[in-house]
Amino acid sequence: MNTKNRKLELVFIMILGLLVFIAPLFYSDLYFLSLMIKMALACLITLGLRLIFLTGQLNMGHAAFMGLGAYVSALTSLNLGLPVWMAMLLGGSVSALIAAPIGFVTLRIKGAYFAIVSMGLGEIIRLIYTRWEGLFGGASGVFGIPAPIIPISGAPFSGKIHYYYLIFFLLFLVFLAVRRIETSRLGLLFKAISLNDDLTRSVGVNIMNVKVISFCLGSFIAGIGGAYYAHYLLFISPNDFSFWTSANYILYIVVGGVGNFYGALLGPVFLIGLGDLLISLREYVPLVFGIVLIAIMKFRPGGLTELSAQIWNKISR
Amino acid sequence: MSLLKVSGLTKSFGGLKAVNSVNLQVDPGEIVGLIGPNGAGKTTVLRLLTGFFKPEKGQILFNGQEIAGLPPDRAAKLGIIRTFQETTVYPQLPVFLNITIGTYLQTKIGVIESLLNTKNYREKETEGNHSVDEIIKLLRLTGVVQEPAMNLPHGYQRRLGIAIALACGPKLLLLDEPFSGMNPEEVRLLIEDLKIIHKQGVALILVEHQMKAVMNLCDRVVVLNFGEKIAEGTPEEVVNNEKVVEAYLGGMHNAGN
Numbered sequence: 001m002n003t004k005n006r007k008l009e010l011v012f013i014m015i016l017g018l019l020v021f022i023a024p025l026f027y028s029d030l031y032f033l034s035l036m037i038k039m040a041l042a043c044l045i046t047l048g049l050r051l052i053f054l055t056g057q058l059n060m061g062h063a064a065f066m067g068l069g070a071y072v073s074a075l076t077s078l079n080l081g082l083p084v085w086m087a088m089l090l091g092g093s094v095s096a097l098i099a100a101p102i103g104f105v106t107l108r109i110k111g112a113y114f115a116i117v118s119m120g121l122g123e124i125i126r127l128i129y130t131r132w133e134g135l136f137g138g139a140s141g142v143f144g145i146p147a148p149i150i151p152i153s154g155a156p157f158s159g160k161i162h163y164y165y166l167i168f169f170l171l172f173l174v175f176l177a178v179r180r181i182e183t184s185r186l187g188l189l190f191k192a193i194s195l196n197d198d199l200t201r202s203v204g205v206n207i208m209n210v211k212v213i214s215f216c217l218g219s220f221i222a223g224i225g226g227a228y229y230a231h232y233l234l235f236i237s238p239n240d241f242s243f244w245t246s247a248n249y250i251l252y253i254v255v256g257g258v259g260n261f262y263g264a265l266l267g268p269v270f271l272i273g274l275g276d277l278l279i280s281l282r283e284y285v286p287l288v289f290g291i292v293l294i295a296i297m298k299f300r301p302g303g304l305t306e307l308s309a310q311i312w313n314k315i316s317r
Numbered sequence: 318m319s320l321l322k323v324s325g326l327t328k329s330f331g332g333l334k335a336v337n338s339v340n341l342q343v344d345p346g347e348i349v350g351l352i353g354p355n356g357a358g359k360t361t362v363l364r365l366l367t368g369f370f371k372p373e374k375g376q377i378l379f380n381g382q383e384i385a386g387l388p389p390d391r392a393a394k395l396g397i398i399r400t401f402q403e404t405t406v407y408p409q410l411p412v413f414l415n416i417t418i419g420t421y422l423q424t425k426i427g428v429i430e431s432l433l434n435t436k437n438y439r440e441k442e443t444e445g446n447h448s449v450d451e452i453i454k455l456l457r458l459t460g461v462v463q464e465p466a467m468n469l470p471h472g473y474q475r476r477l478g479i480a481i482a483l484a485c486g487p488k489l490l491l492l493d494e495p496f497s498g499m500n501p502e503e504v505r506l507l508i509e510d511l512k513i514i515h516k517q518g519v520a521l522i523l524v525e526h527q528m529k530a531v532m533n534l535c536d537r538v539v540v541l542n543f544g545e546k547i548a549e550g551t552p553e554e555v556v557n558n559e560k561v562v563e564a565y566l567g568g569m570h571n572a573g574n
Contacts, residue, residue, distance in 0.1 A: 204393030
């Protein structure tokens with residue numbers, strides 16, 4: 001990327017950040033805030049999925065790792081009295097730690113095969129939450145999860161506005177980290193593996209290690225997102241982390257566009273926004289999503305980022 | 318001491334002995350040709366040497382160290398690097414990044430420093446970029462640095478494949494039919510390039526059908542047929558060897574009788 005584009009991007013990020021920061025000052029409608037929170041959380045978790053996808057592995061069990069973060073954070077803060085912030089960090093870390101051995105076994109397979117295995121794996125993890133009632137509370141889930149504490153005043157989070165700023169702060173950190181990884185040599189290795197793994201092995205890269213690193217980083221982000229989810233809703237159940245949740249993240253990333261980093265932000269914002277506009281359609285909303293997905297795959301396989309780049313080129317010419 | 322010493326190398330696929338107790342030796346700075354009819358086991362030997370296959374039997378000593386059965390990345394770390402028979406580059410990435418991936422072993426950049434963009438990371442990155450620049454100059458890719466590899470003509474893509482391998486800093490470079498699909502002009506240019514690489518102190522094993530290149534470049538030629546070594550010697554000796562002629566032309570003498 002040349003320096004002019006980089007400056008343009010920086011200005012764009014700053015304006016966007018400023019808008020997000022001041023929006024609640026002018027428009028603090030609770031519905032609006034929860035919609036924004038939903039979008040930001042989806043963006044955060046989709047960025048984690050993108051990191052894994054960069055090595056060419058489509059993880060169809062991403063929500064299970066979100067669930068790991070959610071359960072670990074909820075249970076350690078509720079039962080062991082761990083401070084919520086520490087519990088959230090622990091949630092993300094446990095998710096990454098469990099991803100490592102799973103990754104070492106499953107990331108040996110590629111393409112559709114990995115997708116199927118990861119889907120099965122996600123369901124197995126979900127079934128563990130459901131069946132292990134003593135620890136995870138079974139199908140009825142975990143409730144009474146403590147809210148985070150505001151660091152200076154020591155009071156617990158009380159309004160949507162607190163959660164709003166927290167999720168955008170987390171999203172900002174994850175955004176910077178993922179963007180950094182993508183533009184660094186590490187991200188280049190991820191792409192190299194997805195483009196040609198044999199060639200990448202031949203230049204001396206231990207591709208299993210690199211794949212596991214990407215899987216752990218992506219799962220860490222999912223775990224943090226899940227932990228936020230638990231302390232935001234204060235109630236979690238196994239069905240929150242089923243295959244259908246994972247399918248949503250895949251939908252986001254594909255519709256947003258896998259070729260570009262911003263696809264992982266554009267996808268969730270567009271689809272959640274669309275779902276909100278069409279809320280009167282109720283159970284037919286997924287049908288619309290399906291049509292959008294098919295249309296994107298057929299006409300713009302590069303997703304919304306490709307589409308918006310083309311529109312931008314037409315305007316600026 | 319020889320750079321590479323292979324003895325009794327054997328690999329079979331089911332009942333077929335693809336490589337049958339082959340001995341091979343490469344001295345530092347030598348160019349060794351590996352020729353033979355299709356299916357003779359040349360590429361299998363190359364894959365065995367670079368860890369893409371595990372040998373059944375036999376010893377592979379590289380700089381005195383046993384490397385038989387090591388995975389490709391470990392073999393590459395020791396300085397034994399291969400190129401591929403089919404054109405193998407990263408099609409969507411620009412030439413510069415293609416070669417940058419090849420510098421992985423030289424720069425050894427870690428995860429944490431990548432993430433934190435430390436001073437150490439940036440120094441290594443600059444250092445890596447320098448060696449990429451050098452290789453670009455060496456292999457005459459200057460005009461196409463920012464071009465995605467898939468847009469390049471065939472000859473350029475093959476040269477890029479060699480550039481990626483060269484960026485690893487090999488001691489021994491194994492080239493799998495680098496001349497395939499090239500026109501005479503491209504062949505001539507690549508011969509010059511390989512001579513330049515050789516002058517940098519890199520030993521080469523050249524798996525090739527293009528006899529002009531083999532005659533021109535190789536110090537020594539090893540001939541395989543049905544997985545076995547049938548001849549070895551200077552290029553002139555080998556082309557006049559009766560067994561070799563028979564292997565290629567399928568027993569002309571018998572046909573004549």
